[in-house]
Amino acid sequence: MQIFPCPFCGPRNETEFHFAGELGKVRPATDEKIAAQDWATYLYAQRNDKGLVREVWIHLTCSELFVMERDSETMKVLGSRSLREDAQ
Amino acid sequence: MTRYSAFNLLREGLRGHTGWGKAWRSPAPKSSYDAVIIGAGGHGLATAYYLAKNHGLTNVAVLEKGWLGGGNTGRNTTVIRSNYFYPESAALYDLSVRLYENLSRDLNYNVMFSQRGMVVTAHSDPEMEMAARQVNAMRLNGVDAELLDRDQVRKLAPLLNFRPDMRAPIHGGVLQPRAGTGRHDAVAWGYARAADALGVDIIQNCEVQDFIMEAGRCVGVHTSQGDIRAGVVGAAVAGHSSVIAKMARYDLPITSYALQAFVSEPLKPVLDTVVLCPPFGTYVSQSDKGGLVIGGGLDRIPSYGQRGNLPVQETVLAGLVEMMPALASVKLLRHWAGIVDVTPDSSPIIGPSGVDGLYLNCGWGTGGFKAIPAGGYLFAHVLATGSHHEISRPFDRSRFVTGHLIDEGAASGIAH
Numbered sequence: 001m002q003i004f005p006c007p008f009c010g011p012r013n014e015t016e017f018h019f020a021g022e023l024g025k026v027r028p029a030t031d032e033k034i035a036a037q038d039w040a041t042y043l044y045a046q047r048n049d050k051g052l053v054r055e056v057w058i059h060l061t062c063s064e065l066f067v068m069e070r071d072s073e074t075m076k077v078l079g080s081r082s083l084r085e086d087a088q
Numbered sequence: 089m090t091r092y093s094a095f096n097l098l099r100e101g102l103r104g105h106t107g108w109g110k111a112w113r114s115p116a117p118k119s120s121y122d123a124v125i126i127g128a129g130g131h132g133l134a135t136a137y138y139l140a141k142n143h144g145l146t147n148v149a150v151l152e153k154g155w156l157g158g159g160n161t162g163r164n165t166t167v168i169r170s171n172y173f174y175p176e177s178a179a180l181y182d183l184s185v186r187l188y189e190n191l192s193r194d195l196n197y198n199v200m201f202s203q204r205g206m207v208v209t210a211h212s213d214p215e216m217e218m219a220a221r222q223v224n225a226m227r228l229n230g231v232d233a234e235l236l237d238r239d240q241v242r243k244l245a246p247l248l249n250f251r252p253d254m255r256a257p258i259h260g261g262v263l264q265p266r267a268g269t270g271r272h273d274a275v276a277w278g279y280a281r282a283a284d285a286l287g288v289d290i291i292q293n294c295e296v297q298d299f300i301m302e303a304g305r306c307v308g309v310h311t312s313q314g315d316i317r318a319g320v321v322g323a324a325v326a327g328h329s330s331v332i333a334k335m336a337r338y339d340l341p342i343t344s345y346a347l348q349a350f351v352s353e354p355l356k357p358v359l360d361t362v363v364l365c366p367p368f369g370t371y372v373s374q375s376d377k378g379g380l381v382i383g384g385g386l387d388r389i390p391s392y393g394q395r396g397n398l399p400v401q402e403t404v405l406a407g408l409v410e411m412m413p414a415l416a417s418v419k420l421l422r423h424w425a426g427i428v429d430v431t432p433d434s435s436p437i438i439g440p441s442g443v444d445g446l447y448l449n450c451g452w453g454t455g456g457f458k459a460i461p462a463g464g465y466l467f468a469h470v471l472a473t474g475s476h477h478e479i480s481r482p483f484d485r486s487r488f489v490t491g492h493l494i495d496e497g498a499a500s501g502i503a504h
Contacts, residue, residue: 001398015399019389040489044341044432048330050392072344073392 005080006059007066020056022047023067023086056083089285092196111277112284117291117313121149123471124309124318126296126332128152130161130272130457131324131449133279133290134464135471137195140286142465143472148288149318151311153295157276160326163394163426164457165349165383167362167373169206169267170231173222176482176494177435178229180462183479185266187461197278199270200376206267206362207236207244211256215366219262226264234263245363247412255410256367269362269373269381275460299336299446306336306445322447322471324463327392327427329450338442340450341432341488346387346425347454348396348404352418354378368407379421382408386430386454396425428454432488434497438466439476439484447471448485 002014028034028042047053050073057068057080067086069078090096090108100107123139125132128150139145152158168188170181192198210219219235226233237260242250248258280290291313300308300315308317323332333340355378364371369385384404387397401423409416429451431437436459437451449467452459466480476484487493 014389014397036489036491040341041339044488045339046330046341046343048340048343048390049334050328050331050344053390055390072390075389075391075393075397 002075002077004057004068004077006062006064007080007082007085008064009059009062012059012061016059016061018058018060020058020065023054023056052078089281092198111281112290115289115291117149117151117289117294117311117316119315120308120317121289122147122319124148124316124321125150125471126309126321126323127159127325128156128276128280128290128292129159129324129326130157130276130279130460131326131452131463131467132322133157133276133283134460135322135324135449135467136288136290136464137279137283137286138465138468139472140283140288143468145472146287148283149316150283150288150290151294151296151309151316152290152292153312155292156280156290157273160426160428160456161276161460162273163349163424164272165371165373165381166269166272166375166457167206167267167371167383168201168270168458169264169362170458171206171208171222171226171233171262171264171267172229172231172496173225174494174496175229177496178226178231179479180436180466180483181459182229182231183465184459184462187465188270189266191275191278191461195278195282197274197281199274199278201268201270202376203266203268204361204373205244205263205265206364207241207261207263208364208366209241209248209258209261211258211365211367213259216259219260222262232264232266234265236261236263244361245359247358247414248363248365249411249413251413256365267362269375272457275457279460279464296332296335299443304444306443320445320447320471320474322449322467323441324449324467326429326450326452326456329429329448333441336441336443336446340437341485342429342437342451343390344392344427345389345430346391346393346396347428348384348387348400348423348425350382350401350404350423351375351421352380352382352415353421355380355418363411365407365411368410370404370407370411372408372412380415380418386428387425392427394425394427396423428452428456430454433493433495435494436463436483437485438463438480439470442485
């Protein structure tokens with residue numbers, strides 16, 4: 001079992017966590033018409049980087065979303081912080 | 089190339105097997121080719137073979153960063169089937185099964201395709217209704233399928249758990265009689281040998297590091313063995329498609345995950361069909377060597393590390409023990425993982441990449457092995473003609489913009 005750090009609850013078992021998505025995707029503004037290509041990019045395109053990644057994860061037991069930095073090749077976790085802290 | 093035949097086997101047997109020669113050459117790369125294929129796995133090698141055989145294009149190179157067939161082609165659980173729901177998928181995967189049926193003869197190489205059938209069990213009355221729907225859909229698409237009741241499943245796979253206290257009692261299942269297993273390495277080796285015999289250069293230990301772009305068109309590749317120019321470039325690099333996409337600067341709707349597989353110590357024959365129990369997400373078959381080959385669902389975490397993680401191992405093996413309690417004391421021999429391309433609709437992407445001169449064969453998820461002949465056949469058509477075959481057209485990447493997804497993950501409940 002791998003241990004993941006929740007910024008709110010501390011180190012916990014990986015099975016308590018769920019991958020939510022890549023960090024930094026911005027939903028297109030819906031107050032005007034959006035090109036199909038832009039929707040497709042928002043909905044489906046993935047960075048899917050090999051190596052260092054910054055992703056949004058959810059800790060299922062406390063239901064908090066947060067940012068986790070890890071290496072997608074070695075699986076080493078480099079750190080985690082709350083979304084609010086990360087945005088600053 | 090020495091042809092494999094009973095006569096040649098006898099002749100070589102009498103002279104100590106000294107005259108076989110190598111199955112394929114190891115040439116140095118030329119400075120240019122009509123077509124360059126990245127990735128010497130099953131799909132890449134099959135593409136090269138059909139380019140030469142069906143389209144007369146023999147000035148072709150297949151570039152491999154490691155060794156031939158060392159990625160997912162050598163890491164899968166060898167199941168071949170076409171039990172899909174939508175007509176587009178049935179056309180694609182059944183083309184593959186039909187090509188597999190004649191592949192040993194076509195390649196003059198025994199790929200050991202054993203059509204031992206595959207059973208997907210159903211565990212409640214509503215699941216039996218969905219099973220009937222699946223059988224009807226498959227038959228309408230021209231694919232063989234039979235709806236089985238409990239006793240028929242028991243006759244096919246008596247090792248399954250029919251105890252009254254089973255958590256999810258078996259009510260019946262869907263059988264595809266033409267499904268089965270093949271020898272995965274032999275598929276890669278057979279295609280490599282046959283493509284090489286037609287003049288294709290297979291270049292191992294040759295990593296593509298970047299693309300040569302001229303006026304917005306891809307005209308070749310920079311590799312660890314020097315620059316190679318190409319009339320057209322095709323990428324068949326399962327698991328690492330996003331890495332190639334980043335080099336050429338196009339987007340892909342793909343996430344890479346590890347998929348694990350397990351093989352047990354060799355046993356006497358206990359199972360002569362492939363069985364998948366959806367409630368546990370576990371499936372199993374027995375190889376010709378006697379080992380039980382066991383697979384399950386994807387890992388939970390996006391990854392490029394070619395190794396598995398414990399929670400999924402526990403789920404898959406606990407599922408196996410619930411499916412077939414008699415196997416609880418069987419020891420595992422080894423387990424491993426491969427990195428698979430997963431698309432949002434669990435269907436592959438074949439066709440133009442969005443960059444002129446560069447084409448894609450990717451997104452097969454957990455089901456690439458069974459699709460090797462069709463993937464190669466259709467990708468060769470795309471590379472040779474620059475346009476889609478009727479069967480590959482629905483799998484163009486434009487479906488993610490137009491919304492015409494082929495959602496097999498939802499439709500046939502097959503998780504890839």
